[in-house]
Amino acid sequence: MLALVPLAWRSLTARRVRTLLTVIGIALGVGMLYASLATSLGIEQAVDRTVLEMIGRADLRVAAFEEQGLSEASVAAIRATPGVALAAPSLERRLYVRRAGGGTAAGPVTVLGIDPVLNPQVHDMPLVNGSAITSAGEPSALITERLAREDGYGIGSELTLQAAGEPMKIKIVGIVAGDGPINGAAGRTVIVAIGLAHKVFAATGVTRVDIRVVDGTSPTTVTAALTSRLTADPYVLSTPPDLEASLRATTADFQATLAMIAAVSLFVGAFLVFNTLSLTVIERSREVGLLRAAGATRLQVLWYVMSGAMVLGVLGSLLGLGTGAALGSLVGMGVQATGAAPYEQPRLSAETVAIAAWIGLFVTLVAALEPAWRATRITAIESLRLRIDPGSARRARLRWLVVIFVSVGAVGLLAWPRAAGDLMALRSLAVYGLLLVATILSPLFIAPLARIVGLPFVVLMRLDERLARGSLSRDRSRTALTMGALSVGLAMIVAIGGVAQEARATATAWLANVIPGDEIATSIRPVGLGEPVTVALKAIPGVGSVTPIATFDIAFRGVRLDAAAVVGADFLSDNRLSFEEGSRSDALNGLDTGGSAILARSTADRLGLRVGSTMAFTGGAGKALNLRVAGIVERSIPGRSGETVLVGWTDATGFFGIDGADFFAVRYLPGRQASTQGAFEDAARSLALEPATLNRVQGAVTDALGRVFGLFDALALIAVLIAALGIVNTLSMSVLERVRELGILRATGMTGRQVARMVMVEAGILGLVGSVIGIGTGLAAGAMMMGLGTGFRIAFEPPWLIMGLAVALGFLVSMAAAYYPARLASRISIIRAVQFE
Amino acid sequence: MPTILQARDLTKLYQPGMTSVDALRGVSLDIQEGEFVALMGPSGSGKSTLLQLLGGLDQPSSGDVILAGQQISRLSEDQATRLRRSETGFVFQFFNLIPLLDVTENIGLPFRIAGQNPNKGELKTRIADVIDLVDLKGKERHKPDQLSAGEQQRVAVARALVTRPAILFADEPTGNLDYHTGLELLDALWASCHDRGQTVVLVTHDSKAAAYADRVLVMNDGRIHDQIVLGRRETHETGPLIARLAQLGL
Numbered sequence A: 001m002l003a004l005v006p007l008a009w010r011s012l013t014a015r016r017v018r019t020l021l022t023v024i025g026i027a028l029g030v031g032m033l034y035a036s037l038a039t040s041l042g043i044e045q046a047v048d049r050t051v052l053e054m055i056g057r058a059d060l061r062v063a064a065f066e067e068q069g070l071s072e073a074s075v076a077a078i079r080a081t082p083g084v085a086l087a088a089p090s091l092e093r094r095l096y097v098r099r100a101g102g103g104t105a106a107g108p109v110t111v112l113g114i115d116p117v118l119n120p121q122v123h124d125m126p127l128v129n130g131s132a133i134t135s136a137g138e139p140s141a142l143i144t145e146r147l148a149r150e151d152g153y154g155i156g157s158e159l160t161l162q163a164a165g166e167p168m169k170i171k172i173v174g175i176v177a178g179d180g181p182i183n184g185a186a187g188r189t190v191i192v193a194i195g196l197a198h199k200v201f202a203a204t205g206v207t208r209v210d211i212r213v214v215d216g217t218s219p220t221t222v223t224a225a226l227t228s229r230l231t232a233d234p235y236v237l238s239t240p241p242d243l244e245a246s247l248r249a250t251t252a253d254f255q256a257t258l259a260m261i262a263a264v265s266l267f268v269g270a271f272l273v274f275n276t277l278s279l280t281v282i283e284r285s286r287e288v289g290l291l292r293a294a295g296a297t298r299l300q301v302l303w304y305v306m307s308g309a310m311v312l313g314v315l316g317s318l319l320g321l322g323t324g325a326a327l328g329s330l331v332g333m334g335v336q337a338t339g340a341a342p343y344e345q346p347r348l349s350a351e352t353v354a355i356a357a358w359i360g361l362f363v364t365l366v367a368a369l370e371p372a373w374r375a376t377r378i379t380a381i382e383s384l385r386l387r388i389d390p391g392s393a394r395r396a397r398l399r400w401l402v403v404i405f406v407s408v409g410a411v412g413l414l415a416w417p418r419a420a421g422d423l424m425a426l427r428s429l430a431v432y433g434l435l436l437v438a439t440i441l442s443p444l445f446i447a448p449l450a451r452i453v454g455l456p457f458v459v460l461m462r463l464d465e466r467l468a469r470g471s472l473s474r475d476r477s478r479t480a481l482t483m484g485a486l487s488v489g490l491a492m493i494v495a496i497g498g499v500a501q502e503a504r505a506t507a508t509a510w511l512a513n514v515i516p517g518d519e520i521a522t523s524i525r526p527v528g529l530g531e532p533v534t535v536a537l538k539a540i541p542g543v544g545s546v547t548p549i550a551t552f553d554i555a556f557r558g559v560r561l562d563a564a565a566v567v568g569a570d571f572l573s574d575n576r577l578s579f580e581e582g583s584r585s586d587a588l589n590g591l592d593t594g595g596s597a598i599l600a601r602s603t604a605d606r607l608g609l610r611v612g613s614t615m616a617f618t619g620g621a622g623k624a625l626n627l628r629v630a631g632i633v634e635r636s637i638p639g640r641s642g643e644t645v646l647v648g649w650t651d652a653t654g655f656f657g658i659d660g661a662d663f664f665a666v667r668y669l670p671g672r673q674a675s676t677q678g679a680f681e682d683a684a685r686s687l688a689l690e691p692a693t694l695n696r697v698q699g700a701v702t703d704a705l706g707r708v709f710g711l712f713d714a715l716a717l718i719a720v721l722i723a724a725l726g727i728v729n730t731l732s733m734s735v736l737e738r739v740r741e742l743g744i745l746r747a748t749g750m751t752g753r754q755v756a757r758m759v760m761v762e763a764g765i766l767g768l769v770g771s772v773i774g775i776g777t778g779l780a781a782g783a784m785m786m787g788l789g790t791g792f793r794i795a796f797e798p799p800w801l802i803m804g805l806a807v808a809l810g811f812l813v814s815m816a817a818a819y820y821p822a823r824l825a826s827r828i829s830i831i832r833a834v835q836f837e
Numbered sequence B: 001m002p003t004i005l006q007a008r009d010l011t012k013l014y015q016p017g018m019t020s021v022d023a024l025r026g027v028s029l030d031i032q033e034g035e036f037v038a039l040m041g042p043s044g045s046g047k048s049t050l051l052q053l054l055g056g057l058d059q060p061s062s063g064d065v066i067l068a069g070q071q072i073s074r075l076s077e078d079q080a081t082r083l084r085r086s087e088t089g090f091v092f093q094f095f096n097l098i099p100l101l102d103v104t105e106n107i108g109l110p111f112r113i114a115g116q117n118p119n120k121g122e123l124k125t126r127i128a129d130v131i132d133l134v135d136l137k138g139k140e141r142h143k144p145d146q147l148s149a150g151e152q153q154r155v156a157v158a159r160a161l162v163t164r165p166a167i168l169f170a171d172e173p174t175g176n177l178d179y180h181t182g183l184e185l186l187d188a189l190w191a192s193c194h195d196r197g198q199t200v201v202l203v204t205h206d207s208k209a210a211a212y213a214d215r216v217l218v219m220n221d222g223r224i225h226d227q228i229v230l231g232r233r234e235t236h237e238t239g240p241l242i243a244r245l246a247q248l249g250l
């Protein structure tokens, strides 16, 4: 069975360039997969760690919304709530510590006051040294390893904490591993008993209460009970699943897109393997025929091809792990730089590494099956044929792509990031399926498209164009395979470009829709409405309106929301906001009279509120406010992490404690922008405001989006790179196959340069046809990516720039890929070509 | 008659790998304009090698070829290609045609390569003319795979002739054909030589084919072993040639 394996090895070494390129192609595909897995893992580990650090083993967390914290009454209410088994309060505040020997201040630390008995039941705090703290006896503290190292403390050292109360000398009894329990404290945390912390800060409130529910009780029931009891202070309630979900919500899209790009790269890599092995089988069919004539069995022939594939797969996958590790850290750096998702250097298990390698090998072998099977169909008579002509029986069968597609898809689903939900998986599959359909249908378009894109070449090089085009249409499925890989890569780039452009357009339109101004003047301190700033700005000739806006946080039913204080009348006269429900004028005027709120559609849906619903807010010290939902708008002013709840200034200052505006939206009189802008900006600066045009604000938003999509585009380039390797292989093969033909052309008087040019023209046409198909597919895929999940939106502005770039890229990549085959062609020996073998 | 082709002390050493083969060991010859010369000899005697050197497809290890007044060994690869394009025509045993192109396009190929449009004016007439000569009227639009082997070879001859080259080289053009088709091809070559004064150099194993020639050069072991002058004969009778070959022990 394995008798022919050494021959397979020889067949690989006989075409070193082809083998090398194929291995590189597999390596890039596997590398991309590995990088995607690693990045997803890095993101998930970061999310998991954040969740664990934040909540530990608690089932619920009630966090204070305001600085003074949750009152004793609230803590008592929590303890008394049915279903609450344990409620561990803690207090977290920052202060400066003095160095051990007295003397200079040594930077800020975070003081965490805990209940020494209850806290260990919800949070682990591994000690590297010393012992835990107790409430009784001498004041004692734990510090983090980092703080001990940075400030030179050890067990038994004394620490002086001074905040609101008397300076307090505390003895360090233990060192907590690493950076300690608080994320974002720069690793400098001092942990003391909560009673002690209250003394240090002369406070009574607690920052949060971590709750464990009674076994068998659902946290949801307890949540409901808590909501009805917690009426004294504003608070935010979170559960580990909530927290995880909110963290994951930001990462899901990112991970899904990354996974899809990896799947596409792998698919393109499989194209390459499939195409290369098909070519090799055609090229070796006479040899295989001879082997068959000499008595080789079909099984031996099968092994002959499969063992070659195995070598390619193993080498490619191994090289891919190296490539993937490098690529993975690049992507990781990209994720951190763009801030697209939380990320930490992933701890990769041997399993992840093995999965990537096995998938690479598996995909290679699946791609090899069809060529191998085709090789077994070669009969002994094949060896007697004079002409090597890819007969229809030996042509690469595009249908096999479906099998490869399904295999890669199945493998992709196995490795699908768990954070990216079913809808994302569906969307990616749909896009991925579209790419396949486009590839399978592309043979239909090759001939007509080649004729069209060949036109420019006709003018200059009629013969070259004719021969090149003919050679491309000779074996359409091979051309489709080669070009398909390129099209798929370019389609990804165009699709991502389309989505990016749409996202930017949406962001831009969003701001224009909700900001009643051409220019924004931002202040670093709240500007009170009583201050003369508004009046001063409005007095500038050419300025039409100036409206103050403040954004802030509010807590509603235990949920943190973004809110904005606005002057409703200004929005009314400037005709901003698109109302979906409620009367525009009533709602906006209602804001100014107080007691009303306007919600964005997404917020209303999330909270289950409608026009006429009442939102009940609790302030500190038993204050309460009811706001009636007066209107629902398509989009509202963007806040820190979502769209804002719009409230009037009366409620903002009276109840939510807002001192003044963060920014002013300024509208110029019609046609006066150019003449007024300079004067306005000078005036704004003299009032300590930072002016920025709406365009610039929009620019900052779209830049951030651009960076994330740029990362994706860069990754999609890898698919194009793999496709380029396929082009090199196919063109070289097509040159070798046409040795006789090229020999005749040379004997008839074609110079080496002319032959090379002909191959370049072939590549040029291939690249252009590939680009055209890729762009078409990419636009459809882009529409699909945007459409699925948000309702179909087929009509979007085509990303002209990216499309132009895709054409240029397709053309240039093909031309670059043609360099080697063209050189090969120009060096064909006429004599060898016309000799009978 | 003027000499159109001259070879002086041609040697060719092939060095495939470790071994080396003396394919030609000093060949000199002169071919006059309008002559029909046949090269015969046993397999491996160097006929094809000689033809390739004479036609500028390859460079000799030493010695000179002077074709239409130009010393081929002095030319660059591109210059040699251009000389080949304008002054020579080749017909090989196999694979003479580009499968993608039809008969007319295949014949017009040398013009295309030279950057001329073969569908216009004089070139168009010339193509029609050679199609006529090789008796392929009515098959202008056929692709090579729609032609018989003999017709394919005649297309190759037509293409070799269409540029009106100084000399036409044919390496066993009938080797792949049956008796009758072979004769048709030879008749076409003869017609070009006899009616139009085309110089022809034909490599063959077949005395029937060689009998069309004015002169037969017999090669052996890389040298011209003998020369048999037959003179121009309309009948192409093989008797005298076979008798001489028998004398030479071939």
Ligand SMILES: Nc1ncnc2c1ncn2[C@@H]1O[C@H](COP(=O)(O)OP(=O)(O)OP(=O)(O)O)[C@@H](O)[C@H]1O
Binding pocket: B014, B015, B016, B021, B022, B023, B041, B042, B043, B044, B045, B046, B047, B048, B049, B050
């Ligand atoms: N490319 C090559 N490399 C090495 N040796 C070669 C090469 N081409 C020809 N030879 C050798 O040179 C010698 C002459 O070959 P050539 O093809 O000229 O013979 P021929 O007379 O045309 O034979 P045939 O009648 O079989 O066509 C032979 O020994 C052959 O093996």
Ligand SMILES: [Mg+2]
Binding pocket: B047, B048, B049
């Ligand atoms: Mg020969």
